[in-house]
Amino acid sequence: MKEQHYSQPEPIAMARRDWPSRTIEKSPRWNAVDLRDGNQALPDPMTPGQKKRYFELLCEIGFKEIEIGFPSASQDDFQFCRDLIEQNLIPDDVTIAVLTQAREHLIERTFEALRGVRQAICHVYIATSELHMKYVFGKDRKQTEQIALTAVKQIRELAAAMPESDIQLEFSPEEFTDTNLDFAVEICDRVIEAWRPKPGEKVILNLPATVERRMPNQYADMIEEFIRRLRHREQSVISVHAHNDMGCAVAASQMTLLAGADRVEGTLFGHGERSGNVDLVTLALNLHYFGVDTGLQFKDIEGIRDEIIELTGMPVSPRHPYAGELVFTAFSGSHQDAIHKGLRGRDQLSADFKAWKIPYLHIDPADLGRRYENFIRINSQSGKGGIAHVLETDYKVRLPRALLIEFSRHVQTLADRSSREIDSRQIWDLFNRCYNRQEGILILDKYWPRPNHREPALIDGEVHVLYRGEKKVLRASAAGPIAAFVHALRELPLPSFNLEEYEEDSIGDSAEAQAITFVRLVDRENRSWHGIGFDQNIDQAAVRAVVSALNRMLEGEE
Ligand code: KIV
Ligand code: ZN
Numbered sequence: 001m002k003e004q005h006y007s008q009p010e011p012i013a014m015a016r017r018d019w020p021s022r023t024i025e026k027s028p029r030w031n032a033v034d035l036r037d038g039n040q041a042l043p044d045p046m047t048p049g050q051k052k053r054y055f056e057l058l059c060e061i062g063f064k065e066i067e068i069g070f071p072s073a074s075q076d077d078f079q080f081c082r083d084l085i086e087q088n089l090i091p092d093d094v095t096i097a098v099l100t101q102a103r104e105h106l107i108e109r110t111f112e113a114l115r116g117v118r119q120a121i122c123h124v125y126i127a128t129s130e131l132h133m134k135y136v137f138g139k140d141r142k143q144t145e146q147i148a149l150t151a152v153k154q155i156r157e158l159a160a161a162m163p164e165s166d167i168q169l170e171f172s173p174e175e176f177t178d179t180n181l182d183f184a185v186e187i188c189d190r191v192i193e194a195w196r197p198k199p200g201e202k203v204i205l206n207l208p209a210t211v212e213r214r215m216p217n218q219y220a221d222m223i224e225e226f227i228r229r230l231r232h233r234e235q236s237v238i239s240v241h242a243h244n245d246m247g248c249a250v251a252a253s254q255m256t257l258l259a260g261a262d263r264v265e266g267t268l269f270g271h272g273e274r275s276g277n278v279d280l281v282t283l284a285l286n287l288h289y290f291g292v293d294t295g296l297q298f299k300d301i302e303g304i305r306d307e308i309i310e311l312t313g314m315p316v317s318p319r320h321p322y323a324g325e326l327v328f329t330a331f332s333g334s335h336q337d338a339i340h341k342g343l344r345g346r347d348q349l350s351a352d353f354k355a356w357k358i359p360y361l362h363i364d365p366a367d368l369g370r371r372y373e374n375f376i377r378i379n380s381q382s383g384k385g386g387i388a389h390v391l392e393t394d395y396k397v398r399l400p401r402a403l404l405i406e407f408s409r410h411v412q413t414l415a416d417r418s419s420r421e422i423d424s425r426q427i428w429d430l431f432n433r434c435y436n437r438q439e440g441i442l443i444l445d446k447y448w449p450r451p452n453h454r455e456p457a458l459i460d461g462e463v464h465v466l467y468r469g470e471k472k473v474l475r476a477s478a479a480g481p482i483a484a485f486v487h488a489l490r491e492l493p494l495p496s497f498n499l500e501e502y503e504e505d506s507i508g509d510s511a512e513a514q515a516i517t518f519v520r521l522v523d524r525e526n527r528s529w530h531g532i533g534f535d536q537n538i539d540q541a542a543v544r545a546v547v548s549a550l551n552r553m554l555e556g557e558e
Helices: 034-040 048-061 075-086 104-114 130-135 141-160 181-195 216-229 249-258 280-289 301-312 333-344 346-353 384-395 401-418 424-435 481-489 538-554
Strands: 029-032 065-069 095-101 119-127 166-174 203-209 236-242 263-266 442-447 459-467 470-478 497-507 514-523 528-535
Touching: 029 236, 029 280, 034 048, 034 065, 048 065, 048 075, 048 301, 065 075, 065 119, 075 095, 075 104, 095 104, 104 119, 104 141, 119 141, 119 203, 141 166, 141 181, 166 181, 181 203, 181 216, 203 216, 203 263, 216 236, 216 249, 236 249, 249 263, 249 280, 263 280, 333 346, 333 384, 384 401, 384 424, 401 424, 401 514, 401 528, 424 528, 424 538, 442 538, 459 481, 470 481, 481 497, 481 538, 497 528, 497 538, 514 538, 528 538
Parallel strands: 029 065, 029 263, 065 095, 095 119, 119 166, 166 203, 203 236, 236 263
Antiparallel strands: 442 459, 459 470, 497 514, 514 528
16 A cells, blocks of 8 residues: 555444345435525525426425525525515425524524424534544534533524424534544434433434535444434434435445444535535435335336526536436437337347346336337447347348348447437438438339239239339339339340348237338349338338339449
């Protein structure tokens, strides 16, 4: 190990560690702190109107606890709190929380903001790390504890003076993860005692990773050990509040849930100071993936994402888990192929694996209101699986394998040339340009095959074509309409060819469904020429496909 440049908090001593072998079985309580921790970190804080809409959105998603601001620190937050209460904007089952420092005049002002509220959480915090106590505030542990207890008593008295309001206490030892654990336990137990909870009442102990200075497993260790040492566990709700300085806030929160945390604070898309707070969208949807009913609804994740972008003025990365524009999109050929096969065989896979499982997709995009169809996109990294998927889902056309392999090369050339993603319409146009060649050296005017009068097993007909600009009428006769057509074409001075493959399909299933026919001709040098034809009549689609393939052959188009 090289010499330590940064001072790291000590891992705590654990005689026993249970959390690594647990699983998350139930949802935590959620507290959305977007309007406080999130808003205070926005380059352009939200306007009152934007905050109201944000609050409504959080309620629509299903949050029952919402920290709405720091009323004693900002007149805007004070007014917002008043507006919510006076305009009766808080649903009955939602509890607002307000943050305050442990200072007398700030607590008083906080309670002015709360006047008339039905239920609320008064969230008081004080820094308990040596770094903060000694170097920021010039206090020792005793003095810090005293300030906290004085504040809690004041809150208790102010709450008692508002009997029409149900006020809960939340206490945060700020920089918990950089705080001596014994001291954190001691101050929290003393806070609970000072609050004197009524029977059944609990104090929320919010234990924040104010700055992410530890690995997620160490945060979990601290939570497990904190719970073990806390005397008043029964009267407490253990809450976690992870910031994301090392990018591990989601992992850290999950591990703290294993360690026994009951409640999580965070924000949608992780807005918050510096690298932000834990992202509740990712965390809640991870839990949803584990089979936990979180009580939160992200059925229209794109709508939520777009609204949050608009309200906060902050972008959401296209790679943001669950919500990013690209997270259910596959560009790589092998991924596209696997997804395509998985989606096509979805029912069988679900039966075999006893639940939803698809290669390269860990969650069903439909749970988030997203559709499969857009998920395969084509660029120079893509392969035939993706192209097949686009043609099948957007145009209901399933290509024979040989044609798919050949067409993929055309797509690849186009993608390489444009160096950009190419969309489904461009693929379809390219497909038609390459293989549907009705205008060329050979142009079909008409061909109506009919059974021969004397020998009904035979098909007769006249083929009217323009060959190298000259009108020709050719006699068709053979056992089937396509064979008869090919037979007629032999009257033209064409290079020799054989019709090797012929496949037909229908596009759509209404009465107006079109037929599509794929043919493959092989010339004397054993080269293949694919062609396609469309028509409502299968025979007409087939002869058009032959015309397409011949034109390609005559024009030497690979
Ligand atoms: O990150 C933090 O410690 C906070 C406290 C005020 C809870 O936001
Ligand atoms: Zn915070």
